[in-house]
Amino acid sequence: MLSLQNIHHVAIICRDYTRSKHFYTQILGLTVVAETYREARDSYKLDLAVNGLYQIELFSFPNPPARPSRPEASGLRHLAFSVLDIDQTHAYLEQKNVACEAIRVDELTQKKFFFIADPDDLPIEFYEI
Template identity: 60%
Template sequence: MLRLNKIHHIAIICSDYEISKAFYTGILGLTILKETYRTERKSYKLDLALNDNYVIELFSFPHPPSRISRPEATGLRHLAFEVDNLERALEILRKNGIETEGIRTDILTGKRFTFFPDPDGLPLELYESNYHPD
């Protein structure tokens, strides 16, 4: 059996680099560790961190093919972020023009969560860490 330590990073290919860069940094609040333009590939690679932990590589490529993401396509289902206050997070997303689904409750944990898309429709989840139902 392999001995894995942790997830090192998640790679995302976007269709519009500037829009996705603004979304992941300006709205979601990830910080830029390094931005590289690779001339030979006509491609950006943006290394992003969450709470000083390297988490996402955002790539751009000329004319990437679209990926089917709904309904329930095979492959990566979604990327989930933990938040302390779901209502506050949803308020920020909505103020930035991002549509969100309704709040649901995980029947196994009792925790609340919801989904919203990134600029390319990749399903993202917000999972509330501190909610405790009465």
């Protein structure tokens, strides 16, 4: 039997490293754990922490293909962050000029949530806990 403990990290490939680094660190407020330039791949790897826990790897590669978001493709659908106050989160992101979907209520849990898109159109959900 496997003894999975938790999700270790999520890897994201971006088209514009500088823009995505700004989005994830300055807009979403993730903390840089380490930043590495891999010359042989002409690629950056940025390790990011969410609330003190290393969880996201942001990669850049030369000319990656665009991500199909609509219509939705098979595979990993989105990245979701839990938040304490959905209204405050929504207002903060709008103040930072991030396009936000309307806040909705999950019909199964009755919890509030909404989506945005990162610079590469990766859907990001914010879910009130």
